Amino acid sequence: MKLPSYLEQVIERLSRLPGIGPRSAERLAYYCIRMPKQDVLDLSSAIATLATKARLCEQCFNISEDERCSICEDSTRNPRYVMVVEDPLDVIALEKAGSFTGVYFVLGGVIDPIRGIHEEELHIADLMNRLNTLSRSDEPIEVILATNPSTEGETTALYVKQKITDHPGITNVKITRIARGLPTGADVEYADPLTLKRALEGRGVY
Ligand SMILES: [Zn+2]
Incomplete structure (x- = not known):
């Protein structure tokens, strides 16, 4: 039919x-x-x-209604505390967690040469400009690299870290990486060795 x-x-x-x-x-x-x-x-x-x-925030590339998104416009958030994520869905997930008081920067993906995604396709140059602008004031900046713990996510995090470190105009910046480890409800007994290794490396004072 x-x-x-x-x-x-x-x-x-x-x-x-x-x-x-x-x-x-x-x-x-x-x-x-x-x-x-x-x-x-x-x-x-x-x-x-x-x-x-639908448009992207001109400052952080998150999804926005106006030129700047509601997070960038929120004066109660610390603009010198920048969480770098892969895409806007990560922002939604992290906002649901509700404990982050800084701002975001959305890269728009990860470096993935097999799929033809190179650093120029991402907003890495814009991130450097943003950090460069923030560096004009003497106060410290923290960049939290929150790309996924996949091979591509790790490659991208390392690349961004290197770019920041090599940039002469970006100063007084501390670079951190989100901790990786066991998800809630996971069983230590059944976790794979890499997850356990990372959980141990990312341990905190209890
Ligand atoms: Zn924004």
């Missing part, structure tokens, strides 16, 4: 999204047909608004 073209179009568009295969796309499209018409119109208008309004 040939599907109506409007339905085929929705299925085709949905199946381009990450994590949605052709079967799920079909199911979602049929679900939309059964939904109240207004709900479907609201969904499509919300997506259209997102497409026209």
